[in-house]
Amino acid sequence: MKENAVQLPTVNHYYGLDGGYVGCFSNTPDYSFRSIKNPAGGNFYLKGRIRLKGSFPKEYFVPDGYDDQDISALPEFNKLCANTFSFCQDCWAGGFWKDAPTIVALIILSDTYQPTP
Secondary structure: OOOOOOOOEEEOOOOOEEEEEEEEOOOOOOOOEEEEEEOOOOOEEEEEEEEEEEEOOOOEOOEOOOOOOOOHOHHHHHHHHHHHHOOOOOEEEOEEOOOHHHHHHHHHHHHHHHHOO
């Protein structure tokens, strides 16, 4: 891995096969792992991820007991991001997409990846 490469901060609260990741996102680039283009304009930033028990009923991860709910609008998940990562006090939570672990692994292994300044 390149000297200036960074790994996505990850905390595993669940280790079973029926789990997935909640991403912690922010509008500020400080301590971010990756910039993501916002379809509405501008960017938002991935700062960390937390593994929980849940499933992929659609294209993204949903924690157990939260089917058909927008976890980004639920204060308990935003608080989970803030309590897990000290640099994520302004973060909101969102389920990772089905193919996100592969994409993140490729970014980490890439020789050309540069962290967000």
